[in-house]
Amino acid sequence: MTGNNIHKASLFEGVDRVAVLLYILLTMCGLVVITSASFDDSIEGFFSFQHFYIKQVVWMGAAYTIALAILLLDSRYYHMYSYYAYALGIIPLLAVLAFGREVNGAKAWFEFGSFRFQPAEFAKIATALAVARLMSNYTFSIKRIGDLIRVASIILLPLAIIIMQNDTGSGVVLCSFIIVLYREGLNKWLCIPIIMVATLFIFSFLFSPMILLIVLILLFSISNAMMIGGYWRTHIIFVAAIAMSSLLLYGVSAIFWDGELSGYSSLIICTIIGVIVAAIFAIKKNLTSIFLTLALFVGSMLFVPTADVIFESVLKPHQKERILSFLGIINDPSGVDYNVNQSKIAIGSGGLFGKGFMEGTQIKYNFVPEKHTDFIFCTVGEEWGFIGAMIVMALLCGLILRLMKMGERQQEPFSRIYSYCVASILLFHALVNIGMTVGLIPVMGIPLPFLSYGGSSLVAFTILVFVAIRLDASPRKGAMSIR
Amino acid sequence: MSHNDSYIRRMILQFIVLLIFGVMACRVGYIQLFDNQYKSLAARNVLRYEVQYAPRGEVVDRNGEFLVQSMECYDLMVVHRDIGKQGFDTMRLCNIVGISKERLMRALRDARTAPRKAWLVTNYIPKDVKLRFEECNFPGFYTVFRTARQYPRKIGGNLLGYVGEVNADIIKRNPEYKSGDYIGMSGVEAAYEKELRGKDGVKILERDTHGAIKGSYMDGAFDSLPVPGKRLMCTIDAKLQAFAEELMKDKVGAVVAIEPKTGEILVMASSPTYDPDEMVGRERGNNYMKMLGNKRQPLFNRAVKSKYPPGSTFKLVQGLIGLQEGVLTPDKAYPCHGGYHVGRISQKCHAHYSPLDLRNAVGHSCNAYFCYVFRDIIDNRKYKNVKEGLDVWSDYVRSFGYGRKLDSDFLGEGPGTVPTSELYNKRYRGSWNSLTVLSLSIGQGELGCTPMQMANLACIVANRGYYYIPHIVKAIEGRDSIDQKFYEKHYTKVDPKHFEPIAEGMWRGVNIPGGGTSNRAFLAGYDVCGKTGTAQNPHGRDHSTFLSFAPKDDPKIAISVYVENGGFGATIALPIASLIEEMYLTDTITRPQLVDQVKNMKIYYPHYDRK
Structure with a gap:
């Protein structure tokens, strides 16, 4: 040189x-x-x-x-x-x-x-x-x-x-x-959620959609707070409001509506309202970065409840098997696991x-x-x-x-x-x-x-x-x- | 973007790259260096341990003629995992190997339960079938070299015994055996299992993912060659054994011939016998069941297991004890008028002149004479009472090998029975005397002997006072000697000096015309000594038995023949013994008409053949 x-x-x-x-x-x-x-x-x-x-x-x-x-x-x-x-x-x-x-x-x-x-x-x-x-x-x-x-x-x-x-x-x-x-x-508070969502997608089959949704809300709230610098109290109030209102909604439905709404549905309704409120707030205050987070969040929120659907319809059977096998949900050394198993044996030996x-x-x-x-x-x-x-x-x-x-x-x-x-x-x-x-x-x-x-x-x-x-x-x- | 921020991002990215490779390196290191399961899994994938079965030792007779040979044959094995998904032509395999489709399907079903394990499909595949099978190359199937037993002379079924596959029970008791191994089940095969078995070797092969063999592992560094079983030389004389079996055809009983000078068993024929080849091969199970169903019990080795009343042959023992106890001298004569009569008790005898001394009493087989002797022995004043007298007598009898196992190398010996005072005390609640047990004097009553024990008695008389433990093996390949116990003389409680008159009596019975019951056993120039026996029994006609040795002063063969329900000792047992002796001593048969007569003699056994 x-x-x-x-x-x-x-x-x-x-x-x-x-x-x-x-x-x-x-x-x-x-x-x-x-x-x-x-x-x-x-x-x-x-x-x-x-x-x-x-x-x-x-x-x-x-x-x-x-x-x-x-x-x-x-x-x-x-x-x-x-x-x-x-x-x-x-x-x-x-x-x-x-x-x-x-x-x-x-x-x-x-x-x-x-x-x-x-x-x-x-x-x-x-x-x-x-x-x-x-x-x-x-x-x-x-x-x-x-x-x-x-x-x-x-x-x-x-x-x-x-x-x-x-x-x-x-x-x-x-x-x-x-x-x-x-x-x-690129803001690292955008990168991290994206990587996390991808990881969560792989592991989404281990959790119920409700837990995933809660994790997503927390994840994006934190990353949004980090990204726009501060406003921690606002975010905590926002998350708490969603939690409280969905609990309230669930309780009301349980008492007056014979429990027609499950906890998950209540959470989704409140989250949607929360997103709309946040969007209006963002427009009023002209905080464009919130839009980005919200867009990503809505994207992944759509993604998570539908993960099962994607898993069932989009992925081919062998891909499904590979993912399930990898996650240890199915364990079959002579079948799906065969490749990985033999590969590990070869390397390990x-x-x-x-x-x-x-x-x-x-x-x-x-x-x-x-x-x-x-x-x-x-x-x-x-x-x-x-x-x-x-x-x-x-x-x-x-x-x-x-x-x-x-x-x-x-x-x-x-x-x-x-x-x-x-x-x-x-x-x-x-x-x-x-x-x-x-x-x-x-x-x-x-x-x-x-x-x-x-x-x-x-x-x-x-x-x-x-x-x-x-x-x-x-x-x-x-x-x-x-x- | 500030310069500083860009620098941090760059550092973070480099860190991420190193972290990713670090994690992967740890993972690779873990599975390669710390987790040992993969090495054994790889070995399990690739290596196939093929047992190299050791050929079982062969058995020859005393002249080196083959009694048992090992024949090359093959087991067909299957490893289910290696069959492959495309399957194979089941019909073709069945046709080549010669098994039914059901049998193959059953084997495959079993094999599926443990897909990596080799399962036996069928055994006893001859070599030509094996070669044809291998040309066709069925994946997952392979053959294993085994040896099957083959019996060129087809004699000595019970003598040689048979081999069978070990079952779970045997494996539990002998952990050195594993499933699929063969073990001697009876006869010589069982007695000398350790010598005959040899040591299996192992061949480690490498195979590919389809189960196809790719060669030996590490060029055979860990392979071991099978060590063939040792060759046994039996004491049996195959020709004589075959002759004896032939003569015993259609009769139930046993022939045992022993060389008195060594205790080597020359003949051990139990009749009915069976063709030992029937206990080999795929038909074995059926044949075995058939034999079990046979009422005459061909699988029961009468020569060493049965308990026969010795009959008059026992008079020899009686006389010897009398001489030793001093209640008898060779010249002492007792009268006999058609029997022995005391009060209501009487023991009949056949017609002969009277009175007789000991020698002639043996020759003529006088019942009365030995009643006197027996009573003198057990009622001897030396002893407190008859009970003690009988126990003394019992001890003498045992010293002749009766009432106990002879401790031969042949397995499954029966002890026979010799009664003691205890038995009679129990039976008669203590009130009995010498008359009660009088039938013992002529070898009836509670006495039970195996033909081998009787032949041993002939040896004792032939040797004038001692015997060697009868044994079946003469030499083992690679060994200088057999068990030391077979070289020891076993003396009886009777002094050897008392034997001569008894032997003389046996000689007279054969060689003096009109001098006894055994004249037909005469062989010119061989000084045959013999003693007939006719034993009453609850199963119809009397048992016919004959005890003999020859020549008198240089005994080469001692023999006992026992034919159930054969009638008088001289009728059937005597000619059989005589012919065998002639065959052994002269190697020729001068009385072919007698051979035919004996062979054609069929005895009806109502208690065996009853439906």
């Missing part, structure tokens, strides 16, 4: 060598584990193209070439064409809904001969570019509700389409952009040093499902042991932190925001993928970046990371700098 000599500007000048090295190490690790996980001795010849690892070698070649190409392109183009890229990312998403091929219940794939391609992978790049472009506008302010809604729409549009494809996992990845929004100044390359019995003998794609971390855990798992996790963690650091040193908000987008996508993938293999998170079919087998995901992650590296390199390359 000492490329001050303009005349000797080379292709790799200013390129973050640490990030590139981490990237190469991760893809190499990926190749080794894929070899081990997918080796099939029924296929003749070690170098047969039927082997997944040989295909992966080809994909890696393609990915490295694309990485080089990205480094060759002028960084201005990314900024310039990001909206076009966004459009280019959305159109295949829609197309796949119509013409795609269904794999494992998700209509998320295009198929050309033996070549499969998942548009959702590229929608991530498109969304990251679009978000970066929008938020780097001079006029953009995260504190303005209008701007916030625009950003939210850019994120939620592909998310909605991907979820319509039944590929919930890939869709939910886009939720990770909340990290970018937070970094760019690895011990400190692992069983060695191609020696993992759980992997070799197919006990772990999807062992070379979504459950690739099992191979790492079983064959390389705790040490290997730590190395892979350290590489991933290092790349994410490096991307964040790269973002921080940018003068261009576009580059910074984009870097953060990439970091949050990688973080989400790592968390969900590794988390699911060790039983921390319900099973969601998303790949482990750079390690899982899969051409489109490898190329997509390569593009994501190398665009960030390119953007990071550009200001220091005098000749090609915009300024």
